[in-house]
Amino acid sequence: MITRRDLLTVSAAGVALSATDLVQRSSAQPLARTAHILTGFTPGLQDALGRLVAGQMKDYAETSWSRPGPVQPVVLRSKP
């Protein structure tokens, strides 16, 4: 059974951790522009080639996979 004392102890520990920066503060994600690589054909070799290369363009953009869909998107976000 959780007592009132337990709750107070946990709350106090949380406040203490926050105060000492042991828990990373939440922060807003930087706004990012999305780079688009367009190919002119239905899904196949070219979009696969695009995803392959885009996935390794670390110097140009941060890459993250978005949810799968009709266009099989890869999101390239320019570094702030």
Add this chain to the structure above:
Amino acid sequence: MVETRPGAAGRVAVEAVKTANADGTVMLLAPLGFMMLFPHVYKTLRYEPRDFTPVSTLASTPTLLTVGPKVPGDVRTLADFVAWCRANPKLATYGTAGAGTTLHFLGAMLGRTAGFDFLHVPYQGNGSIQDLLKGEIASAIMPVGSSLGLVRSGDLRALATTGPHRSPFLPAVPTVGEAGYSSLEDLTWYGVFVPAKTPANIVEKLNAAIQGALRTDEVKSGMAKLAVELDSISMGDFARLIVSQSERWKAIVQATGFVPTD
């Protein structure tokens, strides 16, 4: 975000990039045919190669001539096939991924060079491979990757590749040069383009990022799985390649008497 925008033989995507923001966030990944062939095969093209800055080539692949069950099993070489086509003019057909493509013109050049009527049957995508397997057409002229598995399984016979050297994916298949048709040598290059007004420093940054990606093991192994060869040349050579290939294909299109439909 990699977006496929099919339509009008790929021209929809090209036009979209032409009018896009010139800030390095919109780029076109396309075979060079968009820049060096299409200006010669379409009456009305709503872009010109000068509307784009070529950033980097990524990969190249030779074209492969394959034959299927419609062609007798003793036809094993390009010379055999040419002889069979001459003897069977009503059966000498080839499928490609469309009229007005380099694949189409390579077949037309083969017929002209070898002196036989080679009837072109255009398809969309890989449709020609399906009909080749069914025996509806005699042969197909398509990128290597489109029928690699079927060649390895023995369902199709590969007669020649169009690269300057043998394809690492089909090392036993001779090149057209080896078969005596060096004028058919051709590679399909895939490259990245941005709108022409994109600032030079952004183009340089994008080029550097692409070169960095091409050096990774992930990209090298990935390209092998896609049956294309990593092929990167300098930006200057890339621009010169487009110019020289444009002149070459202009002459080929004119020689074949191709009549644009749109």
